[in-house]
Amino acid sequence: MNHSVPSPEAHGYLKRLNLEQRAAVESIDGPLLILAGAGTGKTRVLTTRFAHLLLTGKARPHQILAVTFTNKAAREMKDRIETLVGHTVDGLWLGTFHAICVRMLRRHAALVGLSNQFTILDTDDQIRLIKQVMEPTGIDVKRWSPNAMLGVIQRWKDRALTPTSITPAEDTDFAQGKARDIYLAYQERLRSLDACDFGDLILHVYEILRLHPEVLKSYHHLFRYIMVDEYQDTNTTQYLWLRLLSQRQDEDANIACVGDDDQSIYSWRGAEIENILRFERDFPKAKIIRLEQNYRSTQEILSAASGLIAHNHDRLGKTLRPGTDDRRGEKVTILAAPDSDGEAHLITARIEALHREGHDYAQMAILVRASFQTRAFEDRMLAKNIPYRIIGGIRFYERAEIRDALAYARLLARPGDDLAFERIANTPRRGIGATAMQKIHAAARAQHVPLMAAALAEDGPKLLTRKGQEALAALSDIFAQGREKLGGEGHVVALEAVLEEAGYLQMWRDDKSIEAPGKLDNIKELFRAMAEFPSLEAFLEHIALVMDADAVQGDDKVNVMTLHGAKGLEFDTVFLPGWEEGIFPSQRSLEEGGERSLEEERRLAYVGLTRARVRAIICHAARRRIYANWQDSIPSRFVGEIPEEWRNDINPYNGFRVPETPFPRPASHWPILARRDRGKTSMSPPMEEFEAGHRVFHQKYGYGTIMVVNGETLSVAFEKAGDKAVHASYVDLISS
DNA sequence: TCATCTTACGTTTTT
DNA sequence: CGTAAGATGA
Numbered sequence A: 001m002n003h004s005v006p007s008p009e010a011h012g013y014l015k016r017l018n019l020e021q022r023a024a025v026e027s028i029d030g031p032l033l034i035l036a037g038a039g040t041g042k043t044r045v046l047t048t049r050f051a052h053l054l055l056t057g058k059a060r061p062h063q064i065l066a067v068t069f070t071n072k073a074a075r076e077m078k079d080r081i082e083t084l085v086g087h088t089v090d091g092l093w094l095g096t097f098h099a100i101c102v103r104m105l106r107r108h109a110a111l112v113g114l115s116n117q118f119t120i121l122d123t124d125d126q127i128r129l130i131k132q133v134m135e136p137t138g139i140d141v142k143r144w145s146p147n148a149m150l151g152v153i154q155r156w157k158d159r160a161l162t163p164t165s166i167t168p169a170e171d172t173d174f175a176q177g178k179a180r181d182i183y184l185a186y187q188e189r190l191r192s193l194d195a196c197d198f199g200d201l202i203l204h205v206y207e208i209l210r211l212h213p214e215v216l217k218s219y220h221h222l223f224r225y226i227m228v229d230e231y232q233d234t235n236t237t238q239y240l241w242l243r244l245l246s247q248r249q250d251e252d253a254n255i256a257c258v259g260d261d262d263q264s265i266y267s268w269r270g271a272e273i274e275n276i277l278r279f280e281r282d283f284p285k286a287k288i289i290r291l292e293q294n295y296r297s298t299q300e301i302l303s304a305a306s307g308l309i310a311h312n313h314d315r316l317g318k319t320l321r322p323g324t325d326d327r328r329g330e331k332v333t334i335l336a337a338p339d340s341d342g343e344a345h346l347i348t349a350r351i352e353a354l355h356r357e358g359h360d361y362a363q364m365a366i367l368v369r370a371s372f373q374t375r376a377f378e379d380r381m382l383a384k385n386i387p388y389r390i391i392g393g394i395r396f397y398e399r400a401e402i403r404d405a406l407a408y409a410r411l412l413a414r415p416g417d418d419l420a421f422e423r424i425a426n427t428p429r430r431g432i433g434a435t436a437m438q439k440i441h442a443a444a445r446a447q448h449v450p451l452m453a454a455a456l457a458e459d460g461p462k463l464l465t466r467k468g469q470e471a472l473a474a475l476s477d478i479f480a481q482g483r484e485k486l487g488g489e490g491h492v493v494a495l496e497a498v499l500e501e502a503g504y505l506q507m508w509r510d511d512k513s514i515e516a517p518g519k520l521d522n523i524k525e526l527f528r529a530m531a532e533f534p535s536l537e538a539f540l541e542h543i544a545l546v547m548d549a550d551a552v553q554g555d556d557k558v559n560v561m562t563l564h565g566a567k568g569l570e571f572d573t574v575f576l577p578g579w580e581e582g583i584f585p586s587q588r589s590l591e592e593g594g595e596r597s598l599e600e601e602r603r604l605a606y607v608g609l610t611r612a613r614v615r616a617i618i619c620h621a622a623r624r625r626i627y628a629n630w631q632d633s634i635p636s637r638f639v640g641e642i643p644e645e646w647r648n649d650i651n652p653y654n655g656f657r658v659p660e661t662p663f664p665r666p667a668s669h670w671p672i673l674a675r676r677d678r679g680k681t682s683m684s685p686p687m688e689e690f691e692a693g694h695r696v697f698h699q700k701y702g703y704g705t706i707m708v709v710n711g712e713t714l715s716v717a718f719e720k721a722g723d724k725a726v727h728a729s730y731v732d733l734i735s736s
Numbered sequence B: 001t002c003a004t005c006t007t008a009c010g011t012t013t014t015t
Numbered sequence C: 001c002g003t004a005a006g007a008t009g010a
Helices: A019-026 A042-055 A071-085 A097-112 A123-137 A146-158 A179-192 A198-211 A213-222 A236-246 A273-277 A299-309 A340-356 A371-384 A400-413 A418-424 A434-447 A451-456 A466-487 A491-501 A504-510 A516-531 A536-545 A587-591 A594-609 A637-641
Strands: A032-036 A064-068 A093-096 A225-228 A255-259 A287-291 A332-339 A364-368 A388-390 A558-562 A571-576 A612-626 A629-632 A647-650 A695-698 A702-710 A713-718 A722-727 A731-733
Touching (some): A019 A287, A032 A042, A042 A064, A042 A071, A042 A225, A064 A071, A097 A236, A097 A536, A123 A418, A146 A236, A198 A213, A198 A236, A299 A637, A340 A371, A340 A571, A364 A371, A371 A388, A400 A466, A400 A504, A434 A451, A451 A466, A466 A491, A491 A504, A491 A516, A491 A536, A504 A516, A594 A637
Parallel strands (some): A032 A255, A032 A287, A064 A093, A064 A225, A225 A255, A332 A612, A332 A647, A364 A571, A571 A612
Antiparallel strands (some): A695 A702, A695 A731, A702 A713
């Protein structure tokens, strides 16, 4: 026994845990799955377990690999570990999958044909690159959008599929079967740019570990313990990566995964709920510990949420129990509103009433399914002077001015960054348009030099107008001067000088729009963030991975965000508007994906309800304004799935037409809507409304005018597609 | 090359 | 209805 290590009891940190939590912390060896329901102290267990490994001398800090999905989670874990241990801990392998993989990939980049200086592309770069790759293929970009193509590639990367390992069964007919070729070309372009995208970070490292046993062995030697947060959100590549790292020879994997199958809501970005469902099979001798004592919500909310989620079949099953006795509160309120405006009225009125009773705005949240729903609430709260904040909108580093400034920064660090050059070559206007850019591209490809170099080469003037040529030469000088400043006056001064002299800052000063001053402020904010890093390189590495600028919480405002954005948060009062078929569950999930995606929607509802500590208010409206026109809607099947004894149905608009709550009907009676019922949740126009002369819209043929009505078949003169006979259910009437 | 018009589109988000 | 990205004309 090592006597210099104090016994765990001496620290007392184990005493603060309940029995299950303590078991999870003390189960050190072998595979472990901690099924942690909402509000059951998941982070506490994870951090205490980490600290326990350190304090008992089981592992040194660098021997534990701990992966999370968000930087926020990683930061929180590190803070709490340090609090438990009582001092700062360095040399941790604690971070997001992406951050950990960058660290590994920089070490072994050569094995996948990259330098250790490789750049990480942001979404804008990816789109621009994929467009360039698609152009020569002659694919109709209107039908197969670059965005969707990128999605296809990302899903492949999520499943550890490289262009050469895609089997015919895994291929797609997207882009007329050329998707694989585009993927291949895209990867080649990335390699020639010495760059990779987010998916590559994981996939490259996985390939390295898979194909180079000596590298894998070195990590086996290094990591004695592995911990994974939000295991239900892992994609196939991350799962394979974890399995390689954890399965050491002759030893049980010391891997502990924490997750909640009931909170798996990210399948659309590649997460495989199967990973958590088949943990026992993947890791033989796995131990499973359930954390079911909830320290967050009242009995009513827990029962309502449990009753709802019980309608899912694909789950490991667990029941939330109140962690302390007698936490009774009020039932879950179900508000019926006549229309979406009424819904906003009802909710804001309740917010005001609660605030008058002394509740803080900051302890209330409106959680919506889709971001377009926030608008109605913004309008009302603005009008009523209720302070609010929208969480999750456009993030700081996604703003155009920030991306521009960062492109200048990248070019300052590396003159060969072609994607950065493309972004700012003509921002502000320097007389370098699309044609000039094309010529520069051609020259650069022929001479195998970066774009900037090609444009400035001796025969450069042939590529550009004199004006453009001069402007670019000046820009190049500005960057050269900036690079001299990097060493002396520092990177902030250097970038500021470049942006000033290049005329970028002046461009916004001259801009007369109302947003312009704010944009200059944002750039100042960027300088401030930059100053906290020792070098330009360090700063660029950071922002490539950490795209979140911490939102200032603190002030007393109502929180408005999507259900996805609310995961992991909690509030005293939670408002859940838009619980209607076609909104929530969303139309898309009803049309595509079948039962699986319906279950994911239900998990999302479960996540929403379990955010509430003391009260949850669900709302549904009978009519909703969507885009141009009004649509009728019926209450979400999820409302009916909440057991009646935990529900309090209120109809504040008695006398108005409000939807019948179809509670007695079991959920299975709701049909999964067929695609052709799109947009007609309950009220497709009756046949009589189709008359000759009416304008209609058809998904494929576009706009047209009805010529003849023959039963349910219409002859329509389409503006683009000509005369067609179509079934009435395929067209929408256009109100004029 | 740039400003204006037109048209298509319209879950969920992190890294 | 509003936006954002392409097409069109000066």
